[in-house]
Amino acid sequence: MDTNTIDYAKERSGYYKILVGLLLLTVVTFVQPHMFMTESTFAAQMIIAVIKGWLILMFYMHLKGEKLIIWMTGFSLFIVFTFFAIVIGVDVQKFQFKDESHITASVTATPEAGHTAAPVAH
Amino acid sequence: MDVNNSLSGFNSMASTFAKDVDQAFWINFWISIVLGLSVLIPMFYFAWKYRESNVKDEEIENVTHNTALEIGWTLIPTMLMMVLFYYGYSSMKSLRTMPAASESIVVKVEGSKWKWKYEYPANKAGHVHKITSVYDKKIGDVKRGLYVPVGTNIILEMTAPLNDVIHSYFVPAFRMKEDVVPGRMTKQWFKSDVVGEYEVECAEYCGTAHSYMYSKIVVMEQADYDKWFESNAKSPFEDASAAPISKGQSLYEDNGCAGCHSIDSEATLVGPGLKGIGAKYDAEYLKNAIINPDKDVPAGFFPGVMPPFALSDADVAELVKYMQNAK
Amino acid sequence: MSKTYFDETHCAIGHPKSKFMQWMLTVDHKRIGIMYAAVMFFYFFIAVGTAFMMRLELLAPGGQFLDGDTFNQAFTLHGVIMIFLFIIPGVPAVLGNIVMPLMIGAKDVSFPRLNWFTFWLYVVGTFIALASLFTDAGFADTGWTFYAPYSINTSTNVIFTLVAAFVLGMASILTGLNFLVTIHRLRAPGMDFWKMPLFVWGIYATAWIQLLATPVVGITLILAIMEKYFGIGIFDPAKGGDPVLFEHLFWIYSHPAVYLMILPAFGIMSEIIPTFSRREVFGYRAIAISSASIAGIGYLVWGHHLYTSGMADTAKIIFSFLTFFVAIPTGIKFYDWVATMYKGKIILATPMLWALGTIITFTIGGLTGVTIAMIGVDIHLQDTYYTVAHFHYAMLGGVVFLFFAGLHYWFPLVTGKMYNEYHGKISFYLQFVGFNLLWFPMFIAGYYGMPRRYFDYLPEFQIYHQVSFLGAVIFITGLIYMFVVFYKGWTKGEPSGTNPWNATTLEWHLPTSPPPLENHSKVPYVDFNPYEYHHGQPVVKFDYKTMQRID
Amino acid sequence: MSGPYVPEIAIDRNGNEHIVQGWQGDFYGGKLGFWLFMFTEVLMFGAMFMALAYYNTLHPQDFLDASASLNRLLGGINTVVLLISALTMGLGLLNMRVGKVKEAKQMIWATIILATLFLVIKGFEWRAEYNHGIFLMHDQLLPESSLALGQKLFFGLYFTMTGLHGFHIIIGIGLMIWLLKRINAQKVTPDHHILYWNIALYWDIVHLIWVFVFPYYYMIGAGGATGGH
């Protein structure tokens, strides 16, 4: 279809460049816990993942310039984001009676399966 | 004691916050009527006024915009919705703000298939009231319930056994309800100013006998309550001087066996009736039926319905004896 | 005429000779729509049958002829069929398939073979759903909500139902995907988004919900299956799993799903009201945008099903606040429809009667939805018959009524014949009266504390259930009556001509009725708005050979 | 097929001609459709990530401990394997678009081999965990074991999500084999490569999911038990 319109050499080197970028970022994921943001490995890792994801989307998946699809992707991601914001950001943060609930206990003390009285409060 | 023994739903208000909820409901009701009529009256009027036989084709007008109206029917409902949100919120606030535990009686509630159990704090003599409340189909009433003094804060600390399912503790007359979730602790509270007996229903679907998972809350005068609370009696209404029931029967009642098994007939409630069971099986079988019920499942029943009971050997022996005597 | 990919038989594979195989393999969107209707209709009657059984059982307190377990299976069967087999595919799969491509001047949907595949996927899903009726363990008894841990513990055959719901969900996703691409790609030249008929807007908003909400329930069902058979622990409290998480995941889909049901139905309303008022619709853009915003806001309010679940109070407040905002665009639609009747010429044909009837019933259904959106009040009303009455008013009195309106409206398009107006009206009145008798008493019963999913109840509630039973009998009589009217119309009706309603949208501008396999002989150029009337007559006219405007 | 598709023409009132977009040969439509399909994958995995984050928030320490016990070396190698396979897939598509069919097929084979390698490594990982008593319905993950609740949940989800991801890889391999057949049958050609395009997109989304699965499972505990939230 677009046989004539593409610049083979340029596109190919583009693929390699992105690969190098992604490999570098993978290395960063490995050194990060010992190098920077050590107080929040989680956040650092997720930031790196988002950058990697963005590279893949834009270049490997050819999203660049696709206005309509970018909008749609944004919309889908926004919806996932809202789920997180409400469920994780609000509900779990304010988990009620956490200290008295079995499922939030930090040690497993499985009461005998069966109808023993109220679960052990920790 | 004056006990009102019929179901008291939304038409009876027996908790302190019930009137907030009712007020919110009625505000909503009237706003809904207004909003509903704002749609329906014009609809009927137009359907009549512009009926086919009344309109010539040349009289039809293609009105497609009216900014003032459009703003009106966006903003006014929005404002009314915010009023409703506020009342929903404020009535919920009074339902969900727990009083201090020090000024309340804290009762532990356990909901399981298909019984409610209550556990009180120890009384002066150190006795802990543990009450099992099951619905008796034959008499059409609940056996035992939650006994509370009038005008006192009661906090319910609710949970369900880990291998059970979700239930919901619903008291229509108090306008309160909260799920009982295995693995979680949930709480609700109430204070009732009206002496009486109020139905408790299980409002979260929980299987076979969901429709029979009733209990009741008995609100009594402080003096009556104190008298019972400091005694060892299972309920304020049971005659303390009557012949004491056997250990086996007591265990049978406390473990809620009666919710699923009729002891004096062969009728199936959830599990098989136990009349004459002693003649059919030996003690070993009966013991196993309690500790490991999924092993021998009688025809027509499914494994997994009856939960295993982790009772001491002595207790099981008593239960077996009790069942063997059920002729 | 251009050559097409398929030959005259229009089949996904091969070139079958027999008429029967031509239908089975057809990729034609109209035929697929009709087949959906046939299958749905079959299951629908099973669900109506179970509903009737439940009503019969509830006629008096105490077990009549069903025991608790059977009743539990009955309402699960009823709910699962009504939701997953009937109302979710409902309007999009039947009317969306038949009418939407015609409305935008397309020759078919974007992926006709996928459409064919989707239909058969749906059929397979329905088989799986019903198969468990014939297994030893019996049909699932979890309710259509499959709440964990009950669905994990139950000894009934819940796996079939879960898999079926997953397969049906896949079918729903693929339908939505197909429609989205169709609407984006295949509109006739000149037809921009603001020239699309409102039904297409409804389908468009719906398709987004089908696409983006259904996967969540799909994975939830898979996780439930994983939990049941591999013990992954996330819904098992003994391993730390939280049953409330299941409720979140379930309602993240199932709340948007209720808008998935109602939005295309609202689309039908938006077609019928201007057509039978013989004038342009009031507030076209407002109606279109409100469809989109209902779909959007609909994603944010699932938590109003969790007011008593043990979820954090803060979350409840946020959800309650957001829930009220769905009512506002819905309200805008209603006011716009009523305003469309202003200074029109109201023709009370059967489709219009159904539409106006729905304005009444859905207003009740929606406003009672607003009641239970108020947290404090819903804590009392949750899981009572008040909720049951709310959702039957919304689903039956909203979606199904509008579906019926649409079936009457497009009946001549699909069959080329006309049903009997007089009898059609009688069946409407029967159903309207029956419906209100059936469900209105349930508001009162619920308000007094009658919990749902009870097969036995306290004697205080008997009177409401009795009235309700009477309503059910009238309702179902009317229903059967209506199908007889349809059947007679199809077999013996008068030929209707291509545009019996004097309507303006493209599906009425076809060379023949019913439309030929490739739809419009030529694709028209669309430089007009969807509802252009002048003095009660459609403005736009076509020469059906060239599809050029001749007005 | 009855002849090549000729798009239809619509004529407006002024006699101007407008090309009608038919569903036949609609490259953009095919691509759009596949993107929409990928959104459903995003939502599916999004929901699972939400479950993961849910329990992570409730048991932060357990999650760090469990994460620390995974084999980061194998996980890292797998990441690189997938990265390279995404490259080969992309290059193959590029070759196809410029008409180098043979090179394109070689690249597909390379991708298939890398994908298989990924599965093999994953298999070793799972086996090692099994030998440590950590596997679904097994030893440590049974309700009665003394492993902390958070860890049980972590591993329960770990097996579910990596399992489902592995399942996607298997499907991907199947699709690539099918694609090779279609190329051999001349159904996928440089002029008509929507199938190839979409399978490449599929492979990228499988990879994209791994980009998030990998750090969430393997890396959050890499900083030792204290590095965390």
Ligand code: HEA
């Ligand atoms: C077609 C299906 C459908 C539709 C459209 C709706 C629409 C709405 N629903 Fe309903 N609902 C269900 C189907 C539906 N629902 C189902 C199936 C359940 C139960 C599931 C189960 O548990 O099994 C349920 C349950 C349910 C609950 C949970 C109850 C509980 O379990 O405790 C709530 C709570 O907020 C709710 C609210 C609403 C609201 C606010 C709307 C709004 O969208 C309504 C908006 C409409 C109007 C407001 C009326 C028209 C407007 C006017 C007349 C204009 C003027 C009015 C205003 C501006 C307010 N619904």
Ligand code: HEA
């Ligand atoms: C679309 C949804 C839908 C519809 C139409 C109905 C219709 C009816 N329902 Fe249903 N109902 C549900 C969805 C629906 N229900 C759900 C989701 C539940 C909850 C289940 C649960 O708790 O898990 C429920 C629960 C429920 C209960 C409560 C059970 C309980 O909680 O104990 C009862 C009780 O009487 C009941 C009765 C009825 C009756 C008498 C009808 C009658 O009105 C039936 C008459 C039939 C119709 C009006 C349909 C007509 C439509 C057609 C003929 C379509 C034709 C199709 C084509 C041509 C393609 N339903």
Ligand code: CUA
């Ligand atoms: Cu317990 Cu319903």
Ligand SMILES: [Cu+2]
């Ligand atoms: Cu909802």
